[in-house]
Amino acid sequence: MPELPEVETVKRTLSPVLGARVTGLVTSGKALRLGRPIDVRGLERAAVGRRFSAVHRLGKYLLLAFDGGTEQILVHLGMSGRLRLAKRDDPPFPHTHVCFELTRRRQLRFSDPRRFGQVEVVLGDPREHPSLGKLGPDPLTEGLDPEALHRQARRSTRAIKTFILDQTVIAGVGNIYASEALFQARIPPGLASNRVSLVRMKALAAAVKDVMVRALEHGGTSLRDFVHADGSTGDHSHYLVVYDREGHSCPRRGCAGTIRRRIIQGRSTFYCPMCQSR
């Protein structure tokens, strides 16, 4: 579901619970990503009796930290995951797999119909975690180095869209913003990575950051069912210019092209064949 701007938005909406004490934990008992069962004991040890001290974001991952604890809780929302604050008496959300009971009758609920998400305990340095350790630079917190990306791309024949979706290349790009950034940089999504010039890579790095920042300003996209931790929705879908716009005319002024859809890396990809040409 969420790409970097949505995850960052969730992170920000969790700030009201910083300082709150976790009093208990309820889980669904269902397995999440990779069929892995939820580590109830580990989560209890990490969180129960402690106060939330911080929420960090690394690409599309969130890390929940607690006062006086060395363990952190890693959360990934997958495609359909949500992390929301609620009151104890609020109606239950369907598909809630982890619910942290907090002081003042509050709850932090993780729900995820498709169960592609992830909630697990991380001990010690998160950079040593197999997924987190391999993450590439985060466009918002670290910035992107076009020269380094260009050098890396020269060694790869994959489509440039596949390249920027690779979380070890750039952390946080997802399927929507990959199309948006490539459109903005005027690069055909199917172009082999090693055929992207340095000039174009500079444009792409800037475009990736720009679409992320703009999405964040609009509170994350709400293409389907995205909601923030407080239950409010984002309105970014109005600002997407190519994603899910197959058959519409190209939004670029003076371009007579029509947005097309094709499958790259098994995912819908939207582009204008007129402005995004070799």
Place this chain on the structure above:
DNA sequence: ATGCGGACCTGTTAGC
């Protein structure tokens, strides 16, 4: 080593 396709899940929507 790299790159691709399929698998993992459920819900929603478009089309008949």
Place this chain on the structure above:
DNA sequence: TGCTAACAGGTCCGCA
């Protein structure tokens, strides 16, 4: 109205 097929914001694994 009801059924079916296609599709959905992500990641990982196995095989070429």
